[in-house]
Amino acid sequence: MEATTFVLFGATGDLAKRKIYPALYNLFVDGKLPNAFSVVGLGRRELTDETFRENVARSLRSFSRREANEGESLDAFLNAFRYNVLDIGRKEDYEKLLRLVEAREAELGAAPNRLFYLSVGPEFFETIAANIRDSGLGSADGWKRLVIEKPFGHDLQSARDLNAKLSRSFAEDEIYRIDHYLGKPMVQKLEILQQANPVLQALWTNRHIANVQITANETVGVEERAGYYDHVGAVRDMFQNHMLQLLMMLAIHLPHNSTSDEVRTKKRKVIEALEPLAKEDVAANVVRGQYAAGEIQGKPVVGYTSEPGIAADSANDTFIAAELHIDDYFWRGVPFYIRTGKRMKEKSTRIVIEFKELAGEHTQSDDKTKAPNLLVFEISPNEGITLQLNTRDPQHKGEFQPMLVNFHTSQQDVPEAYENLIHDALQGDPTFFAHWDEVELSWKWVQPILDAFKDDLVPLRTYAAGTYGPAEADELLARNGHRWRFDDADNQTQTKEGATYAYHANH
Numbered sequence: 423m424e425a426t427t428f429v430l431f432g433a434t435g436d437l438a439k440r441k442i443y444p445a446l447y448n449l450f451v452d453g454k455l456p457n458a459f460s461v462v463g464l465g466r467r468e469l470t471d472e473t474f475r476e477n478v479a480r481s482l483r484s485f486s487r488r489e490a491n492e493g494e495s496l497d498a499f500l501n502a503f504r505y506n507v508l509d510i511g512r513k514e515d516y517e518k519l520l521r522l523v524e525a526r527e528a529e530l531g532a533a534p535n536r537l538f539y540l541s542v543g544p545e546f547f548e549t550i551a552a553n554i555r556d557s558g559l560g561s562a563d564g565w566k567r568l569v570i571e572k573p574f575g576h577d578l579q580s581a582r583d584l585n586a587k588l589s590r591s592f593a594e595d596e597i598y599r600i601d602h603y604l605g606k607p608m609v610q611k612l613e614i615l616q617q618a619n620p621v622l623q624a625l626w627t628n629r630h631i632a633n634v635q636i637t638a639n640e641t642v643g644v645e646e647r648a649g650y651y652d653h654v655g656a657v658r659d660m661f662q663n664h665m666l667q668l669l670m671m672l673a674i675h676l677p678h679n680s681t682s683d684e685v686r687t688k689k690r691k692v693i694e695a696l697e698p699l700a701k702e703d704v705a706a707n708v709v710r711g712q713y714a715a716g717e718i719q720g721k722p723v724v725g726y727t728s729e730p731g732i733a734a735d736s737a738n739d740t741f742i743a744a745e746l747h748i749d750d751y752f753w754r755g756v757p758f759y760i761r762t763g764k765r766m767k768e769k770s771t772r773i774v775i776e777f778k779e780l781a782g783e784h785t786q787s788d789d790k791t792k793a794p795n796l797l798v799f800e801i802s803p804n805e806g807i808t809l810q811l812n813t814r815d816p817q818h819k820g821e822f823q824p825m826l827v828n829f830h831t832s833q834q835d836v837p838e839a840y841e842n843l844i845h846d847a848l849q850g851d852p853t854f855f856a857h858w859d860e861v862e863l864s865w866k867w868v869q870p871i872l873d874a875f876k877d878d879l880v881p882l883r884t885y886a887a888g889t890y891g892p893a894e895a896d897e898l899l900a901r902n903g904h905r906w907r908f909d910d911a912d913n914q915t916q917t918k919e920g921a922t923y924a925y926h927a928n929h
């Protein structure tokens with residue numbers, strides 16, 4: 423891998439501590455960092471290199487999936503770290519930074535390839551990009567890349583404005599917009615599972631698929647993020663980015679060995695083909711919810727409007743469910759149901775594909791006991807694939823029984839999303855980053871929902887914490903004869919009654 427200087431804005435912040443340092447460490451342990459590699463951490467706080475390294479080591483002990491015990495290996499990792507005080511708005515600080523970066527590159531005999539990771543609030547993105555350009559940090563005889571965190575805009579117009587500003591300093595192919603859902607290993611596997619398995623390719627159409635359900639439920643509430651979350655809600659925090667990315671990744675049809683350009687083109691086609699919702703139609707297709715007091719895993723929790731920092735009359739959405747349609751050859755007529763919420767019964771991110779009965783199949787008297795075939799991609803917290811088939815106990819010739827064929831990987835073996843994404847950014851592979859076209863088209867699709875929420879055209883439904891959301895989210899599916907599959911209760915019945923065949927990846 424090419425020599426790289428990893429310039430980290432926000433090196434003293436929460437994201438760096440919880441995600442970025444552990445990801446870098448795990449890549450280091452796996453031998454996936456360049457030989458000539460430096461991290462230059464930036465922040466306003468006055469830290470020496472030694473204190474910075476101690477902070478990094480502490481974060482590894484708390485958050486890394488790998489042991490970070492003192493020793494040669496940890497020392498070798500930390501040796502790559504330097505700290506530099508920088509105030510984002512002070513131009514002269516970038517000149518000092520340039521001198522430090524150049525000195526470090528000279529020390530290592532490394533080419534001036536620089537990755538600028540912006541782990542700071544989006545209000546700083548424009549200033550940082552412009553200062554990188556003006557200071558000469560980005561004009562050396564190597565490559566430059568800009569990695570940015572969400573949120574990318576607050577609505578369609580602000581996203582366009584931000585993109586226009588960044589484009590003055592970085593080309594589109596130099597910008598890596600993180601959507602950490604694209605870094606989740608199971609999401610990355612969706613592409614290859616489809617390409618490498620003719621059986622899936624053959625089934626991936628409206629001829630065989632009755633509906634697709636994409637869920638990202640969380641048990642946590644607003645936590646300490648009231649200031650941020652109360653202005654964005656579930657629609658901006660999760661739906662516009664992560665959920666629509668999951669939809670694109672699931673719905674694309676890719677030729678074998680697709681390039682990153684092909685993936686991007688196909689994703690764009692999917693989102694372009696999403697049937698637009700008019701503001702007036704949002705209420706019929708979208709459920710907006712907010713959690714009330716309830717219980718999470720046996721413990722009482724307060725409702726959203728009683729959370730610290732949230733106004734008692736806040737109408738912010740903590741839950742959203744929607745029915746979407748992709749108007750193209752493959753998916754016409756297949757509802758895509760999306761649901762995400764906070765303070766739900768269980769933490770689970772999964773995609774369920776429900777298959778149709780065979781066309782023209784005669785109804786048998788015992789068909790009512792037959793469960794639909796389901797293909798379930800468990801994305802997190804557990805990773806796995808389940809196929810629900812029907813069987814019958816040959817001894818008793820009784821009712822149909824669902825049989826679950828399970829594939830699960832051990833959590834220890836699974837790299838963190840940030841490991842995958844940082845590794846890809848270091849290699850210059852943009853496949854699992856959000857391209858501007860996708861971001862813009864996602865905001866465009868979501869904008870009528872934002873407008874309808876703002877104008878209060880969609881009733882705010884409450885749901886008790888610790889449930890699966892408002893009843894209206896069930897009704898959304900019920901009107902089409904569908905229901906959310908593989909929720910906790912559903913799952914228990916299926917495993918109690920059904921035979922389970924497990925295949926473990928490490929066997």
Ligand SMILES: NC(=O)C1=CN([C@@H]2O[C@H](COP(=O)(O)OP(=O)(O)OC[C@H]3O[C@@H](n4cnc5c(N)ncnc54)[C@H](OP(=O)(O)O)[C@@H]3O)[C@@H](O)[C@H]2O)C=CC1
Pocket residue numbers: 431432433434435436437438440464465466467508509510511540541542543544571572573
């Ligand atoms: N935390 C998380 O889990 C996630 C965060 N994000 C996004 O990542 C970004 C960073 O989040 P997070 O780490 O939580 O934020 P924090 O508030 O914890 O950290 C902010 C960082 O920005 C630095 N900073 C702030 N102002 C300046 C300034 N004027 N000049 C120089 N540095 C400055 C701070 O350094 P100092 O105080 O030393 O100046 C600090 O290192 C945000 O965009 C957030 O939305 C996205 C997904 C998850």
Ligand SMILES: O=C1O[C@H](COP(=O)(O)O)[C@@H](O)[C@H](O)[C@H]1O
Pocket residue numbers: 638640659660771802
């Ligand atoms: O981006 C975000 O994602 C998290 C959920 O991520 P997960 O990997 O735990 O599923 C969510 O809690 C947060 O509000 C949101 O900003």
